[in-house]
Amino acid sequence: MDSAPSARKITRPRPKGPKQLWVSVIVLWLIVAGTAAYVLIRFRNAGPWIVPDAAKLLPNPVPVTSSSLTAARSLFLDNCAHCHGDRGHGDGPDAALYKPRPASLVQALRAPSITDGEIFWKITAGRRLMPGFKNQLSDEQRWQLVNLLRTFPESPG
Numbered sequence: 001m002d003s004a005p006s007a008r009k010i011t012r013p014r015p016k017g018p019k020q021l022w023v024s025v026i027v028l029w030l031i032v033a034g035t036a037a038y039v040l041i042r043f044r045n046a047g048p049w050i051v052p053d054a055a056k057l058l059p060n061p062v063p064v065t066s067s068s069l070t071a072a073r074s075l076f077l078d079n080c081a082h083c084h085g086d087r088g089h090g091d092g093p094d095a096a097l098y099k100p101r102p103a104s105l106v107q108a109l110r111a112p113s114i115t116d117g118e119i120f121w122k123i124t125a126g127r128r129l130m131p132g133f134k135n136q137l138s139d140e141q142r143w144q145l146v147n148l149l150r151t152f153p154e155s156p157g
Contacts (some may be wrong), residue, residue, distance in 0.1 A: 049127055051118045058117030062143035069151065072144035075137065080105075080145075083130070088152045098129050106152050119146045 062068060077086070083098065085091040088105035095102050109119050123142045126132030133142060 049122065051121050055121035056115050056117050058115075058120060060116040060120070060143050060146055062140055062147060064147045064150075068144045069148055072141070072148035075141055075145055076148055079133065079136070088149060100128075102130070105149055106154055109149050116143075116146050116150075119149060 076088075080088075081092050082094045083090075083092045083102040084105050085095070088109075090102045090104040092102065108114075120142055123137075123145055124132055124134045137145075
């Protein structure tokens with residue numbers, strides 16, 4: 001047997017043809033578009049949560065009753081507590097998964113200047129990582145949640 005080393009063929013890089021150039025351009029475009037989409041989604045609505053003036057003036061048509069608060073409590077536990085916590089302090093079991101962390105509803109919504117209409121609009125529209133509940137909950141259910149949020153104690157416990 002001959003033990004001569006095998007000759008390696010030395011090749012020079014071939015110039016890219018039009019097809020390879022287009023593939024490179026498309027890949028580069030996809031990377032740029034993907035990065036732009038990520039930045040827009042990640043940082044959209046990063047400023048203050050602006051509520052339309054008309055929404056601020058909406059009166060709450062749902063009276064506060066023990067049965068409506070019980071119904072709202074069930075809705076809150078099913079839809080909100082995993083992020084905002086059982087008492088609305090932003091300390092739910094999933095809260096640490098999000099940046100920014102979910103708001104303390106007690107601090108954010110108990111201010112005297114916040115109207116029921118503003119709270120209703122925020123529940124309806126959602127923002128950033130919080131989904132809007134317009135298509136998941138009826139108007140009455142969202143107003144019941146507004147009433148419930150007004151009952152949360154200011155201090156955790």
